[in-house]
Amino acid sequence: MSLDIKVNVIKPKRQTYGNIAERFGEDRPASRYEEATLDLEPKENFHYRPTWDPSFEIYDEGRTKIKMEDWYELKDPRQFYYGTYTINRNKMFEGADSQLNFVENRNFLSSVDAESRDLLKKILLPLRHYEWGANMNNMEITRFGSGTSVTQACAFDAMDRLGLAQLICRIGLIFDASMEDSDEDVAQKSDNASVTASCLHVTRVEWVGEDLWQPLRKAVENSLVLKDWFELFIAQNFVLDTLVYEFAHNHFDQFMSERGVQSASMMTEIFRTWFADRDRWVTAVIKRAVNESEENKTLISSWIDEWAEQAKPAIVELADYAMPDKSGEITTACMDELDRKKSAIGF
Numbered sequence: 549m550s551l552d553i554k555v556n557v558i559k560p561k562r563q564t565y566g567n568i569a570e571r572f573g574e575d576r577p578a579s580r581y582e583e584a585t586l587d588l589e590p591k592e593n594f595h596y597r598p599t600w601d602p603s604f605e606i607y608d609e610g611r612t613k614i615k616m617e618d619w620y621e622l623k624d625p626r627q628f629y630y631g632t633y634t635i636n637r638n639k640m641f642e643g644a645d646s647q648l649n650f651v652e653n654r655n656f657l658s659s660v661d662a663e664s665r666d667l668l669k670k671i672l673l674p675l676r677h678y679e680w681g682a683n684m685n686n687m688e689i690t691r692f693g694s695g696t697s698v699t700q701a702c703a704f705d706a707m708d709r710l711g712l713a714q715l716i717c718r719i720g721l722i723f724d725a726s727m728e729d730s731d732e733d734v735a736q737k738s739d740n741a742s743v744t745a746s747c748l749h750v751t752r753v754e755w756v757g758e759d760l761w762q763p764l765r766k767a768v769e770n771s772l773v774l775k776d777w778f779e780l781f782i783a784q785n786f787v788l789d790t791l792v793y794e795f796a797h798n799h800f801d802q803f804m805s806e807r808g809v810q811s812a813s814m815m816t817e818i819f820r821t822w823f824a825d826r827d828r829w830v831t832a833v834i835k836r837a838v839n840e841s842e843e844n845k846t847l848i849s850s851w852i853d854e855w856a857e858q859a860k861p862a863i864v865e866l867a868d869y870a871m872p873d874k875s876g877e878i879t880t881a882c883m884d885e886l887d888r889k890k891s892a893i894g895f
Contacts, residue, residue: 571620584629586620588696609694612778614837614844619695621840622833626825633704640825641711644818648718656811657726664809665723671800671870672816673720673751674761678792679713681768682706685784692777701829705785708822719815720747760869764792764862767855778837779851785830787855790889791863793823794882803871835893849895856886 562569564578567587572578578586589607598606609619616622628636651657657665686706693699724747755761767788774780797819804812838845863882867875 579627580631581624581627581629585623585697585700589694589699607694611692612694612776613847614778616694616837616840620697621836622695622698623836624697624701624829625832626829628701628704637708637711640818640821641715644715647814647817648715648722651811651814652722652725655726656814657723660809660811664804664807667870668804668809668812669720669723669747669751670754670760671796671866672812673716673723673747674755675792675796676713676716676720676748677752677755678764678768679709679716681772682784682789683709683713685771685780688772689777689781698833702781705826708826712819712822715818717748720751722815723747760865763865764859767858767862770858782834782848782851783855786834786889787852787886788859789823789830790886791856791859791882793819794885795863795866795878797823799878799881800870831889831893838894845894849890852886852890852895856883
């Protein structure tokens with residue numbers, strides 16, 4: 549007995565969603581990123597203006613001075629939508645968790661000299677409050693930004709910053725555990741209620757009241773009240789992040805390694821990996837906005853310069869405290885890195 553299996557090819561009536569076909573002028577298969585991103589933000593048929601701010605429509609493009617003919621041109625080169633983002637970040641943060649477990653289980657911090665330990669805690673742990681500010685700022689951009697290509701990427705970035713703040717909290721708990729008797733099992737003690745978050749309580753007090761942190765805290769709090777969401781994008785994701793990460797996770801990390809504290813690099817490797825990854829997106833967004841018009845270019849350049857002036861005292865203060873012998877050199881290097889990135893964008 550023979551079976552004759554025939555194959556019928558059913559041609560689909562369309563290859564993608566109507567809004568995608570309308571945008572590209574052809575009915576072609578779209579990538580998942582395109583389908584999950586393009587033209588998702590409502591643009592018409594609103595019934596009323598927001599009662600909490602009736603001067604603007606919902607999703608009003610007038611909430612920033614930047615002008616774009618098509619806000620969906622500000623794409624994410626990583627092509628993150630929810631699925632790809634969560635898979636990528638799960639892998640990244642699992643790696644960070646493994647690194648922290650290794651440092652904690654081997655009790656590496658107990659062998660660090662007291663001066664280096666105190667300096668590491670002083671510079672690293674208060675940055676959890678900086679990351680929290682970055683989380684708030686990116687959620688603000690998500691709330692008021694134009695175009696899903698920007699707002700969804702900022703929502704992802706906001707969640708990243710919350711995760712990074714939690715990792716710094718975890719490092720603080722490892723510091724607390726390592727101050728116990730080094731002969732005991734630190735991993736076991738970290739699960740014990742007797743291990744407190746004393747380091748985190750201290751660093752919160754330092755962030756709020758110590759002179760060392762007030763320039764950076766001032767810059768963060770000034771950014772929290774910005775009304776123009778694209779200026780906030782420049783201030784937080786380009787200027788402040790470039791300077792803070794260049795200082796804390798490049799120059800200061802190298803300084804601690806020279807002092808023999810390689811465990812610092814192990815605990816903070818995710819910050820460098822994460823920053824290099826998301827910097828591609830930030831640079832791409834700014835470059836596309838700059839290329840849109842001379843007006844955009846002039847405005848963005850002025851914002852970068854203005855926020856660089858606000859942020860510079862914070863780097864000076866931190867460099868003077870952490871590396872007084874070469875604070876001027878470190879500050880100059882951080883500002884030069886910002887200038888280099890600004891030049892790469894097209895200024």
